[in-house]
Amino acid sequence: MRVIGLMSGTSYDAIDAAAAELSLADDSLVLKPLGMVSEPYDEELREALAAALPPGTCSLAEVCRLDTRIGQVFAAAAVRADRELCDGEAELVASHGQTVYHWVEGGTVHGTLQLGQPAWIAEATGLPVVADFRPRDIAAGGQGAPLVSLVDLLWLRGRPGTPVALNIGGIANLTAPDGTAFDTGPGCALIDAAASGFSGGRFAYDVDGAVAARGRVHEPLLRRLLAEPYYALPAPKTTGKELFHLGYLRDALAGFGTLRAEDVVATLTRLTAETVADAVRSVGGTEVIASGGGIRNPTLMGMLAQRLPGVAVRTSDELGLPSDAKEAYAFAALGFLTAHGLPGTDPVSTGARHASVLGSITPGRDGWRLPRSGARAPVRLVVA
Known part of the structure; x- marks a missing residue:
């Protein structure tokens, strides 16, 4: 058919x-x-x-x-x-x-x-x-999400170790071979919100991760963002832009004074890398097979690989499914x-x-x- x-x-x-x-x-x-x-x-x-x-x-x-x-x-x-x-x-x-x-x-x-x-x-x-x-x-x-988990489970079956299917869109989600599946948090949602907000709407996202690459992670902001209660919830769980949106970012920035756009975007990129890496470790992942628009951000993918030493990070294209x-x-x-x-x-x-x-x-x-x-x-x- x-x-x-x-x-x-x-x-x-x-x-x-x-x-x-x-x-x-x-x-x-x-x-x-x-x-x-x-x-x-x-x-x-x-x-x-x-x-x-x-x-x-x-x-x-x-x-x-x-x-x-x-x-x-x-x-x-x-x-x-x-x-x-x-x-x-x-x-x-x-x-x-x-x-x-x-x-x-x-x-x-x-x-x-x-x-x-x-x-x-x-x-x-x-x-x-x-x-x-x-x-x-x-x-x-x-939870009604992530619905692609059944397809991922059928697809991962038989691969050695503990392969994890990861999709990085506006929201990131993963599926592990034991059926565990959940939204890890913001994939590109907050990065996109910052790119649009700082540029007055001229840019919808951080093209090629170039803005993040020019910035430095603001550690106090990162700690505040990582304190979000959603990350500590057990699976199965799901989230969306109902939580992670421009207003959420503005609230997180309150009290820090004026931060450079590059530093904010770098911090948000690290946030996604940290929360995805934590999620992969929580299921014992030995291999990550990634897809979605976020994999076109080399700064994000580099940060993710750094936080998963010893874990192979590859794209779904390598296994025959076009990542886009x-x-x-x-x-x-x-x-x-x-x-x-x-x-x-x-x-x-x-x-x-x-x-x-x-x-x-x-x-x-x-x-x-x-x-x-x-x-x-x-x-x-x-x-x-």
């Missing part, structure tokens, strides 16, 4: 559309990557989305407009992927949508909201769409599992009472039919 996975992360700069040929063979889920295209948000939509995210506020009218406009951009990405990567022969779209709020109180997740109305995708492509992956796991008592598109491929796989009536979660990873078949289905032009019954849940992922 040819499946298009659509993903836009917490950096909300573009939609990644990855196409894959997926099949079940004995006890394996076989994934053959077909490529990725990226559809950027236009500046107006990106600014509207940024203004609506915490700590900002917005009206229900704005939520409705964002749901429609984001859905239309997701639809455009799916159409491109079908045409350019699948020769018009895609059979299913799996859309993560754009997370705008993850409702966490007292360590319990009560709800989540992803925008990007799937009806626009189904109408534009004519294909059935699986969307709204996270709510079912939350309804079963889980790994999460989009993961959601293609989750959509494929849903289409076959198979669970897409591991309860150990999310803390749910049981594994669940994920998502809501929007029929395509020809309706919706399950491919076949009697399929068995795979125990490993093979990248063809």
Whole structure:
């Protein structure tokens, strides 16, 4: 089955559309990557989305407009992927949508909201769409994140030692072979907030880690940031920009006087490296397989490697999954599992009472039919 996975992360700069040929063979889920295209948000939509995210506020009218406009951009990405990567022969779209709020109180997740109305995708492509992956796991008592943990578990199985799958997006998360999975804290969220704040919005992120490379870590600020209670919470746990945003950074900077932008960004980069390294050590990781936009920041990756002596840090590209598109491929796989009536979660990873078949289905032009019954849940992922 040819499946298009659509993903836009917490950096909300573009939609990644990855196409894959997926099949079940004995006890394996076989994934053959077909490529990725990226559809950027236009500046107006990106600014509207940024203004609506915490700590900002917005009206229900704005939520409705964002749901429609984001859905239309997701639809455009799916159409491109079908045409350019699948020769018009895609059979299913799996859309993560754009997370705008993850409702966490007292360590319990009560709800989540992803925008990007799937009806626009189904109408534009004519294909059935699986969307709204996270709510079912939350309804079963889980964190609803990190949902890619099941794919990571299948993928890591059989590798020597204790390999850890790490994704560094706006928020960083990891998965260990025993099923332990959690958000480690801010990946690039605070770095991006500082880059935008100090530049008056001219820069959305620290390009190539150049600003951090020019700065020096401000140790008192780092100690204050590391005192964040989230880091001490046990897994499973999840967080987001509801916590780690520009207002959070401004509060952390209070009382330090005027700090150089380079030093603040260097300190935030060290914060991410420290919290990720602590998380890797907590699960006994002997190998880190990294993906996500954060791996393009050489200053961050250098700091991480320094804090993990003796631990191999490599990218998912080395194992056949393009790092820029790994999460989009993961959601293609989750959509494929849903289409076959198979669970897409591991309860150990999310803390749910049981594994669940994920998502809501929007029929395509020809309706919706399950491919076949009697399929068995795979125990490993093979990248063809």
